[in-house]
Amino acid sequence: MITEPAPAKLNLALHVRRRRPDGYHELETIFAFCRDGDLIELEPATDNAFAVAGPFAAALTGSAPAEPWADNLVTRAADAFTAEYRVDRAHRIALTKNLPIASGIGGGSADAAATLRALARLHRVPLDDPGLMTIAAGLGADVPACLRGATTIGRGRGDALEPVAGLPGMPVLLVNPGVPVSTGAVFARWDGVDRGPIGKDDLLTRACAGRNDLQAAARGLAPAIDAVLDLLTSAPGALLARMSGSGATCFALFDRETDRAAAAGAACARGWWCLETALA
The missing domain is CATH 3.30.230.10 (Ribosomal Protein S5; domain 2)
Structure with missing residues (x-):
């Protein structure tokens, strides 16, 4: 096996x-x-x-x-x-x-x-x-x-x-509001504006300075993403909060596991799917 x-x-x-x-x-x-x-x-x-x-x-x-x-x-x-x-x-x-x-x-x-x-x-x-x-x-x-x-x-x-060099061991929380989102539908709603490339600093700086160009389109299809992002963005200790891919899962990176656990408790209390994990 x-x-x-x-x-x-x-x-x-x-x-x-x-x-x-x-x-x-x-x-x-x-x-x-x-x-x-x-x-x-x-x-x-x-x-x-x-x-x-x-x-x-x-x-x-x-x-x-x-x-x-x-x-x-x-x-x-x-x-x-x-x-x-x-x-x-x-x-x-x-x-x-x-x-x-x-x-x-x-x-x-x-x-x-x-x-x-x-x-x-x-x-x-x-x-x-x-x-x-x-x-x-x-x-x-x-x-x-x-x-x-x-x-x-x-x-x-x-x-x-x-x-590229990663961020192994960094605590991360994944949250999904239970709403499936079609990748094709999200791309179809993308506004077509090229907002420029990813930067060339260290990985965390590049990530924080970057964006998810599909996030606005996905939020239009699944407004529950807004609530998830609001919770993660305001979570104490969150270094970066963003939607992944075409959604609807969002994530937050943390310095400390205790901050990740507190955010997970708040998200799970809303009935959302949560995964407390770390970057590989």
Whole structure:
């Protein structure tokens, strides 16, 4: 059995520069990863099988009867891996879904990336093999960053990656008001204004001076984001409070775990989903 974490992804800053001819948007973003998230467990099997458990399993699978190999990013990642590396065997994959879906923290992308890493470990494919990154890029714009799983500056679609020094151990609180937000709908509401690139200072300074250009559009679709940001921005000890990705999850960085815990208590009292964690 191979066990592989699928940590939550944060966009500490997300600058949308322009719309590309291929329909994607030119981005500059600071990817960071948390210590906690979903979990992939994988082992060889006679027939392919995929199962989901955890707090958000039902949100992912819906009310339809369970399928042995339902179509999703995890099974697509597995199929692409076996095709790329000519693996002639089946796998049993279990996903523990701890992160809310459609929430801007890379849940599906992180799960796909963790599946690729787990398969690479099982079949002794080096994690720096270029084929893995090729598969990741074909699965989605965030999957390459999630495959790497380290702090990076992402450009292009977000998949041209530049490693940078991170902020390991920094306390962070994730809060989601329980409202799923469509990435496509958020991008469709973006105002199209290029407000400039990410700066070149140290990471925390760059993040604090940056912005999330999708935040206003997401708040228009899900006004509950306003209340989350108000709480996090005013939380004692918060260094930075912002929405991640296309929302609706927001985060706050703290110097001290005690301040993070106090903010988590206030957020959880509102009935919101909260995750007290730290940057990896």
